Amino acid sequence: MQKRRFIEKKLRFVFESYGYHEIQTPTFENLELFTAKSGEGIINELYSFTDKGNRELALRPELTAPVMRLYVENLQMKAKPLKLFYFGNCYRYDRPQKGRYREFTQAGCELIGTDSSEAIAELISMAYQLLHKLSLQNITLEIGNLRLLSLLFNYLGLNDDQRSQLIPLIDKDEYEEVRSLLDSFALDDTKTQWFLDVLQIQDINILTTALSSVKEVSEHLTRMQEICSFLDIHLDDFPYRINLGIVRGLDYYTGVVFEMKAPSLGAEKQILGGGEYDLISLFGGRALPTAGFALGFDRTLLAMDEEHILFPQSSLDYYVIPITSEMREQAFKVCRILRNQGFLVDVDLMRRGIGKSLKYANNQNARFALLIGPDEFEKGFLILRDMQQGTQEELTYKELSSLRKIPK
């Protein structure tokens, strides 16, 4: 929990530094909210149930639909752009494995009301900053564009059925299968090879050259270039990549999409994903450009552990030990003084002897023990024991009252 709260605090600070506002939605929603977004098939992956009022409910599998439902119901009148972020537990009836749990935590955000290049670039840069501020090094950022991909499909003359056969293969990076499928569509060899080459391009300038002859995509290509040049300002020299092969399984994305991965996690390496989408009109609101992303909290923590990132520890400052039963009230007074000064303080509540108390203090990782004995009390001091060094010194009550702690 200390690690989780540390991550949460860091992420919250990044969201807020970009002008985002935190929101919360209920743990369960009407089932139809999720079937409207993702189709009836999603019911198999959901915890859904009928409540005592005969409503079909579902524990939320993700937070974008709930947030957009909240937007349509309550926030449409707010000034735009509206920048919202959240932390929330989500639930999927899935086979549990490392980095994939039935209950998991997502952090994420939605940007409502603008699709300017700088807006999308800022969103992607914030995604990068979230992981960067957690000290993660071994991460990748890839940016795709479903609108561009769709225009390329047009250019290749593929029909809807052909596209839906192709997309899962592209999603899984199975390029040999993509080639065979395109061959089976009787696409000419040059075009097939050209398309496969385009899918491999990782640089916006090379992409621009490669697509220069396809005038149908020029508008969206220019937008991608703009986004990339804004991104360059934000990301320093972080080597993000263009990848037109990102299709993100979900079918509600409409334009730019992006993913961040921690390759150290193996099969479950994706830790962040998002893009431009439209849900507002589906939920009955006035259509506006929207984009957002979600970050898998549990996988992020796993990725940090893989990189052996050390978290700041918050351990006990003082463990107070009354040496005799008469000193118990005195020990409580000392606790009170120290807690009021902002220290983390515990005290023997088991009426143990000094030896066992010191052992417990050690077990609790206390930095100091404070021993309160009747003789010392009479003379006006306590014994301060450094638990790491094993050294002891006398501490007057005046010194006790002037102990200070540097706030985190």
Added chain:
Amino acid sequence: MQKRRFIEKKLRFVFESYGYHEIQTPTFENLELFTAKSGEGIINELYSFTDKGNRELALRPELTAPVMRLYVENLQMKAKPLKLFYFGNCYRYDRPQKGRYREFTQAGCELIGTDSSEAIAELISMAYQLLHKLSLQNITLEIGNLRLLSLLFNYLGLNDDQRSQLIPLIDKDEYEEVRSLLDSFALDDTKTQWFLDVLQIQDINILTTALSSVKEVSEHLTRMQEICSFLDIHLDDFPYRINLGIVRGLDYYTGVVFEMKAPSLGAEKQILGGGEYDLISLFGGRALPTAGFALGFDRTLLAMDEEHILFPQSSLDYYVIPITSEMREQAFKVCRILRNQGFLVDVDLMRRGIGKSLKYANNQNARFALLIGPDEFEKGFLILRDMQQGTQEELTYKELSSLRKIPK
């Protein structure tokens, strides 16, 4: 959410300053965990459902049973005492009203392994400190003892059936009905009056005198006195009250019980409740003394609002406005500098004019606007506008880089 996060941070700090460790448990548990604790009747108040693996599950209605389940399964070998605290959402199929929601947040703690007087006093004092540190003034603390009450029932010669008729009336403070019921049990008038008087006693010394002749209670009375004298150290002059009439609805409490109320909230005024209980042996663990309490997060927030307590606001520090389209990249660089310095910064993403941008900055409660124009840029400065005063001044890039913020 700003208010909620502020409260959470304050509460967490108090728990930690008493040496408590945060834990988290799943949102749902096996249904039988809650029926084992509270009887089959609780099913009517629960969100329960059968999952795809045919398990009977329930969204947790409270967190004590889950925490004790976790303790029995995973934490029994930890050094004692074990001090645990939590924040978590809970769910009850209840009629929603002010301060009573179907999904609500609880904060709470469990102390496992000791029932010394100082341990119980520390627990109660922490409950007080949690509300005190939130600046709540109009609150009450009442302490009862179900063991003492039960011994008094013995002394009065009441059988189990008579007790279970009596307890709900005592719970609701319906003393006239208590009197009639005791009369109907053919209890002698002097004893009835004496018992009713004892229920009214609010001071431990008066209680001691009143019960001095009942030697069956002397051991537990002495313990209550000890607890109160430890409490006096912790609570300064806060006027807590003894109330033997606290029965706390739940039947698993075994000794001291306590409640804190915010009378300003009317019918739903209880904001904290707890006491000594036993669940470990029920869940198959090795029995140990346990005590804890839970605080209603939503009601606490309502009580703070009733007292018009002002929360610290975290609003935007700078809103950055590029005056021309050529200045957009420059605006992004300025954002980056300021965010790296720890400021909360937003920037025009809608390509609005200055007037509309300033209006939005105002709407977002920004303290300053930073206007970036091409002429000023060439001369090496920006325009800093104080949004409250309406004044403007020039800021060089060097000054921009040296802007600092006092951390909260």
